[in-house]
Amino acid sequence: MTEQEFEKMVREHKGTIYTVCYMFSNDQDEVADLFQEILINLWKGSGTFRGESALSSWIWKVSFNTCISYDRKKKRGLETVPLSMDIDLFNTQADDTRQIGLLRDRIRRLGAFDRAIVLLWLEDMSYEEIGQIVGITSNNVSVRLVRIKEQLKNMQ
16 A cells, blocks of 8 residues: 555545544543554554455454554553644534433443444444454344443443
8 A cells, every 4th residue: 555545545534543532532632642553553554454345344443453452551551652743633513412422421431342333333334344343243243232222221
């Protein structure tokens, strides 16, 4: 993948990457670190993408795996060094409604794997696509979503 192709891919899919980052953190500096880490992993892995799945599925998978690894490092107490960015990639003009904010907070309280499943489902991906990205069967996706929805309803 050339540098221009990579830049085009990032421009087209930065919303996806941004969404995944914000599902794992509320802190804008941490989101920026996650975003950069994902870009590094996408660049490193771009030569291994074989086109057996959609490019968007591969980007989702790399993004989730990067955020999950980052989350694990954070829980083990490994120190991270914040990186500064001169641009604000995350500025959004839309104001969240109260309900969306509450749902986002509840989703953040889920485990990383369940967050990934919910986020993909909210992106209108099929159970088969979700299963391919997270590494489980489509039937297991269905069962997990039922349990996750029940868990979200019972959160206070």
